[in-house]
Amino acid sequence: xxxxxxxxxxxxKTRGQQVTLRCSSQSGHNTVSWYQQALGQGPQFIFQYYxxxxxxxxxxxxxxxxxxxxxxxxxxxxxxxxxxDSALYLCASTQTGANYxxxxxxxxxxxxx
Amino acid sequence: xxxxxxxxxMDCAEGRAANLPCNHSTISGNEYVYWYRQIHSxxxxxxxxxxxxxxxxxxxxxxxxxDRKSSTLILPHATLRDTAVYYCIVIISGTSYGKLTxxxxxxxxxxx
Numbered sequence: 001x002x003x004x005x006x007x008x009x010x011x012x013k014t015r016g017q018q019v020t021l022r023c024s025s026q027s028g029h030n031t032v033s034w035y036q037q038a039l040g041q042g043p044q045f046i047f048q049y050y051x052x053x054x055x056x057x058x059x060x061x062x063x064x065x066x067x068x069x070x071x072x073x074x075x076x077x078x079x080x081x082x083x084x085d086s087a088l089y090l091c092a093s094t095q096t097g098a099n100y101x102x103x104x105x106x107x108x109x110x111x112x113x
Numbered sequence: 114x115x116x117x118x119x120x121x122x123m124d125c126a127e128g129r130a131a132n133l134p135c136n137h138s139t140i141s142g143n144e145y146v147y148w149y150r151q152i153h154s155x156x157x158x159x160x161x162x163x164x165x166x167x168x169x170x171x172x173x174x175x176x177x178x179x180d181r182k183s184s185t186l187i188l189p190h191a192t193l194r195d196t197a198v199y200y201c202i203v204i205i206s207g208t209s210y211g212k213l214t215x216x217x218x219x220x221x222x223x224x225x
Binding site for chain 2: 004033035041042043044045048056058090092100101102103104105106107
Protein backbone atom coordinates (compact mmCIF):
# COMPACT_ATOMS: atom_id res chain seq x y z
CA UNK A 1 0.00 0.00 0.00
CA UNK A 2 1.21 3.51 -0.71
CA UNK A 3 1.53 6.12 2.02
CA UNK A 4 0.63 9.80 1.97
CA UNK A 5 2.44 11.78 -0.69
CA UNK A 6 2.75 15.55 -0.79
CA UNK A 7 3.92 17.93 -3.48
CA UNK A 8 5.98 19.94 -3.90
CA UNK A 9 8.56 19.14 -1.22
CA UNK A 10 9.91 22.68 -1.11
CA UNK A 11 8.50 25.99 -2.29
CA UNK A 12 9.53 29.63 -2.11
CA LYS A 13 6.89 32.33 -2.52
CA THR A 14 6.76 36.09 -2.20
CA ARG A 15 4.63 37.85 0.39
CA GLY A 16 1.14 38.54 -0.99
CA GLN A 17 1.20 35.64 -3.44
CA GLN A 18 -1.06 32.59 -3.38
CA VAL A 19 0.05 28.97 -3.03
CA THR A 20 -1.52 25.55 -3.57
CA LEU A 21 -0.15 22.46 -1.86
CA ARG A 22 -1.23 18.96 -2.85
CA CYS A 23 -1.72 15.70 -1.02
CA SER A 24 -2.55 12.16 -2.09
CA SER A 25 -4.11 10.16 0.73
CA GLN A 26 -3.10 6.64 1.62
CA SER A 27 -5.09 4.04 -0.28
CA GLY A 28 -8.34 3.21 1.52
CA HIS A 29 -8.39 6.43 3.57
CA ASN A 30 -11.36 8.80 3.23
CA THR A 31 -10.39 11.58 5.64
CA VAL A 32 -7.61 14.08 5.24
CA SER A 33 -6.25 16.71 7.62
CA TRP A 34 -3.76 19.51 7.18
CA TYR A 35 -1.30 20.81 9.75
CA GLN A 36 1.12 23.72 9.93
CA GLN A 37 4.40 23.21 11.77
CA ALA A 38 6.56 26.22 12.50
CA LEU A 39 10.21 25.66 13.28
CA GLY A 40 10.68 24.18 16.74
CA GLN A 41 6.96 23.77 17.38
CA GLY A 42 4.52 20.88 17.25
CA PRO A 43 2.11 20.65 14.31
CA GLN A 44 -0.98 22.86 14.52
CA PHE A 45 -4.29 21.62 13.12
CA ILE A 46 -5.58 23.69 10.19
CA PHE A 47 -8.65 21.74 9.03
CA GLN A 48 -9.98 18.33 8.11
CA TYR A 49 -12.01 17.07 5.14
CA TYR A 50 -14.36 14.11 5.04
CA UNK A 51 -16.45 13.23 2.01
CA UNK A 52 -15.31 16.40 0.27
CA UNK A 53 -16.57 18.70 3.03
CA UNK A 54 -14.69 20.54 5.73
CA UNK A 55 -15.71 19.03 9.08
CA UNK A 56 -13.29 20.58 11.53
CA UNK A 57 -11.14 23.69 11.57
CA UNK A 58 -8.41 25.05 13.79
CA UNK A 59 -7.59 28.65 14.59
CA UNK A 60 -6.59 29.72 11.10
CA UNK A 61 -7.99 32.65 9.06
CA UNK A 62 -10.23 32.16 6.01
CA UNK A 63 -7.33 32.77 3.63
CA UNK A 64 -6.43 29.16 4.44
CA UNK A 65 -8.82 27.00 2.43
CA UNK A 66 -8.91 23.51 1.08
CA UNK A 67 -10.51 20.96 -1.14
CA UNK A 68 -10.96 17.22 -1.07
CA UNK A 69 -11.61 15.42 -4.34
CA UNK A 70 -13.68 12.27 -5.03
CA UNK A 71 -10.49 10.19 -5.06
CA UNK A 72 -9.79 11.57 -1.55
CA UNK A 73 -6.77 13.59 -2.64
CA UNK A 74 -6.66 17.11 -1.25
CA UNK A 75 -5.36 20.62 -1.73
CA UNK A 76 -4.43 23.35 0.71
CA UNK A 77 -4.66 26.89 -0.63
CA UNK A 78 -3.24 29.90 1.11
CA UNK A 79 -4.00 33.40 -0.19
CA UNK A 80 -2.20 36.66 0.53
CA UNK A 81 0.86 34.95 1.93
CA UNK A 82 2.52 36.46 4.97
CA UNK A 83 6.04 35.95 6.24
CA UNK A 84 4.66 34.01 9.25
CA ASP A 85 3.16 31.45 6.89
CA SER A 86 6.67 30.07 6.41
CA ALA A 87 6.44 26.55 7.84
CA LEU A 88 6.27 22.85 7.14
CA TYR A 89 2.78 21.91 5.94
CA LEU A 90 1.77 18.36 6.72
CA CYS A 91 -1.05 16.30 5.29
CA ALA A 92 -2.45 13.31 7.17
CA SER A 93 -5.07 10.75 6.23
CA THR A 94 -7.12 8.10 7.97
CA GLN A 95 -10.24 6.01 7.57
CA THR A 96 -13.01 7.60 9.62
CA GLY A 97 -14.68 5.07 11.85
CA ALA A 98 -11.62 2.88 11.95
CA ASN A 99 -9.75 2.77 15.21
CA TYR A 100 -6.24 3.55 14.12
CA UNK A 101 -4.02 6.52 13.74
CA UNK A 102 -3.35 9.02 11.03
CA UNK A 103 -0.70 8.49 8.37
CA UNK A 104 1.31 11.62 7.72
CA UNK A 105 3.16 12.71 4.63
CA UNK A 106 6.67 14.15 4.75
CA UNK A 107 5.35 17.66 4.24
CA UNK A 108 5.91 20.69 2.05
CA UNK A 109 8.43 23.23 3.27
CA UNK A 110 7.04 26.68 2.38
CA UNK A 111 9.25 29.73 2.63
CA UNK A 112 7.69 33.18 2.21
CA UNK A 113 10.12 35.99 1.43
CA UNK B 114 -9.75 16.94 24.18
CA UNK B 115 -7.81 16.32 27.38
CA UNK B 116 -4.49 18.11 27.78
CA UNK B 117 -1.27 16.13 28.15
CA UNK B 118 1.98 16.86 29.99
CA UNK B 119 5.32 15.35 28.97
CA UNK B 120 8.91 15.94 30.06
CA UNK B 121 10.71 18.15 27.53
CA UNK B 122 13.63 15.79 27.03
CA MET B 123 15.00 12.36 27.95
CA ASP B 124 18.15 10.39 27.24
CA CYS B 125 18.55 6.67 26.75
CA ALA B 126 21.48 4.36 26.03
CA GLU B 127 21.30 2.30 22.86
CA GLY B 128 19.95 -1.17 23.54
CA ARG B 129 18.23 -0.17 26.76
CA ALA B 130 14.52 0.38 27.27
CA ALA B 131 13.23 3.91 26.84
CA ASN B 132 10.27 4.74 29.08
CA LEU B 133 8.45 7.93 28.10
CA PRO B 134 5.82 9.18 30.56
CA CYS B 135 2.70 11.21 29.85
CA ASN B 136 0.19 12.74 32.24
CA HIS B 137 -3.42 13.18 31.11
CA SER B 138 -5.30 13.70 34.36
CA THR B 139 -8.39 15.24 32.70
CA ILE B 140 -8.95 12.37 30.28
CA SER B 141 -12.59 11.37 29.81
CA GLY B 142 -14.02 7.91 29.47
CA ASN B 143 -14.24 7.84 25.67
CA GLU B 144 -10.82 9.32 24.97
CA TYR B 145 -7.94 7.22 23.73
CA VAL B 146 -4.24 7.78 24.33
CA TYR B 147 -2.23 7.97 21.11
CA TRP B 148 1.51 8.19 20.65
CA TYR B 149 3.24 9.63 17.62
CA ARG B 150 6.86 10.42 16.97
CA GLN B 151 8.56 12.79 14.58
CA ILE B 152 12.04 12.17 13.33
CA HIS B 153 13.85 15.28 12.15
CA SER B 154 12.52 16.67 8.86
CA UNK B 155 9.85 13.98 8.51
CA UNK B 156 6.12 13.88 9.16
CA UNK B 157 4.84 12.41 12.45
CA UNK B 158 4.62 8.63 12.59
CA UNK B 159 1.87 6.75 14.42
CA UNK B 160 3.27 4.40 17.08
CA UNK B 161 0.48 2.95 19.20
CA UNK B 162 -2.77 3.79 20.95
CA UNK B 163 -4.94 2.44 23.75
CA UNK B 164 -8.08 3.06 25.78
CA UNK B 165 -7.53 1.38 29.14
CA UNK B 166 -5.75 -1.89 28.54
CA UNK B 167 -2.03 -2.20 27.98
CA UNK B 168 -1.13 -2.53 24.32
CA UNK B 169 1.87 -3.89 22.44
CA UNK B 170 2.83 -3.86 18.79
CA UNK B 171 5.99 -4.33 16.80
CA UNK B 172 7.21 -0.84 17.65
CA UNK B 173 6.39 -0.31 21.31
CA UNK B 174 4.30 -1.06 24.38
CA UNK B 175 1.80 1.27 26.00
CA UNK B 176 1.09 1.04 29.70
CA UNK B 177 -1.98 2.95 30.94
CA UNK B 178 -2.58 3.32 34.66
CA UNK B 179 -5.79 1.92 36.12
CA ASP B 180 -7.22 5.41 36.72
CA ARG B 181 -6.16 6.35 33.16
CA LYS B 182 -4.60 9.58 34.34
CA SER B 183 -1.15 8.72 33.02
CA SER B 184 0.58 6.40 30.61
CA THR B 185 4.05 5.25 29.62
CA LEU B 186 5.36 4.47 26.17
CA ILE B 187 8.06 1.81 26.25
CA LEU B 188 10.58 1.25 23.48
CA PRO B 189 12.05 -2.08 24.67
CA HIS B 190 15.43 -1.89 22.92
CA ALA B 191 16.12 1.66 21.81
CA THR B 192 18.29 2.26 18.76
CA LEU B 193 19.89 5.42 17.42
CA ARG B 194 17.07 5.61 14.87
CA ASP B 195 14.58 6.05 17.72
CA THR B 196 15.97 9.54 18.39
CA ALA B 197 12.93 11.74 17.76
CA VAL B 198 10.28 13.95 19.32
CA TYR B 199 7.58 11.81 20.92
CA TYR B 200 4.06 13.18 21.24
CA CYS B 201 1.36 11.88 23.58
CA ILE B 202 -2.12 12.87 22.36
CA VAL B 203 -5.55 12.21 23.86
CA ILE B 204 -8.44 12.08 21.43
CA ILE B 205 -11.85 10.57 20.84
CA SER B 206 -11.05 7.89 18.29
CA GLY B 207 -13.13 6.67 15.41
CA THR B 208 -14.81 10.02 14.78
CA SER B 209 -14.62 12.35 11.84
CA TYR B 210 -13.47 15.21 14.04
CA GLY B 211 -10.00 13.87 14.56
CA LYS B 212 -8.12 17.03 15.38
CA LEU B 213 -4.78 16.02 16.85
CA THR B 214 -3.48 18.51 19.38
CA UNK B 215 0.30 18.26 19.46
CA UNK B 216 2.05 19.72 22.48
CA UNK B 217 5.79 20.23 22.74
CA UNK B 218 6.43 16.50 23.12
CA UNK B 219 9.48 14.78 24.58
CA UNK B 220 12.78 14.92 22.73
CA UNK B 221 14.27 11.45 23.14
CA UNK B 222 17.98 11.20 22.43
CA UNK B 223 19.43 7.70 22.16
CA UNK B 224 23.18 7.59 22.82
CA UNK B 225 25.64 4.95 21.52
